Amino acid sequence: MDFLPVSLNITGKKILIVGGGGVAFQKLQTLRKFTSAIALLAPVFSDEIIKSGFKRIKKEYSPKYLKGFFLVYACTDDKKLNARIKKDADKKRLLVNVADDPANCDFISSAIYKKGSMVVAVSSGGKNVKKTVEWRNGIKDYLNDHMPK
Template identity: 45%
Template sequence: MKKNFLPISINIEGQKILIVGGGESAFKKLKILQRFGAEVEVLAIDVSDEIKQSGIKYFETAYQKKYLTGYLMLYSCTNNYELDKQILSDGEKMGVLVNIHDKPELCQFVSPAIYKNGKMTVAVASNGEDVYESIRLRNKISEFLTDNFHKN
């Protein structure tokens, strides 16, 4: 089923966000969320050293539905399709918004490619259908704004 995502901006300052998965994709998502002031926590059987050294709270344990209590949203970076389907189902039941990394067909929301400079944020989205094109356009916008508006 084709999805039709509404691009919005949401205040995540101080909000609890869970990342399920402890590898490179989870670390990249963590860094983005921290830029927007979220209280990010990670849950995974194996948490990377980068995540451990980031100063955030992490839990080295297997995913269970009970861990979803109290989160605004979660990002699943497990690369496990069956587990991701379970996480989506659990999130819907628990009222937690769910994003499944690289699987827009399982997402309740998708994250755009983001350029942020001070109070200005530009987001480029492709309805979850062409992430690399979104990133390419974001980079072009970043270059344009840097070259034309952010000179000191």
């Protein structure tokens, strides 16, 4: 798998996270640094997601909920459902990230450090998430110690 690092223009575009648990919340934490146009779809949501204030659609997944979205994150704990979300989104030509399954992703999320308008993104192409996070944290620490505020 070869992933091209890009920065997508998401101005005026909506993002859907399918899932209501910990992985969905982690994706939300990253995405909220860049946009508030995020909705979450799941029959049940964690307390953290409820407290986040983001739009929640408390329903079982159906392809009809993909309408109007630009990016889709499949973050359920059901591999078959995540595969179905990917298949449905492909039919609608939507970009899809299937959590913890880089082989079935149109894109993967980098480990990101954002300060103001500056963004540093580190990726291992989905091969070593732990090392990616370590590198991101090292870069973050270095920048915080050596760059002007």
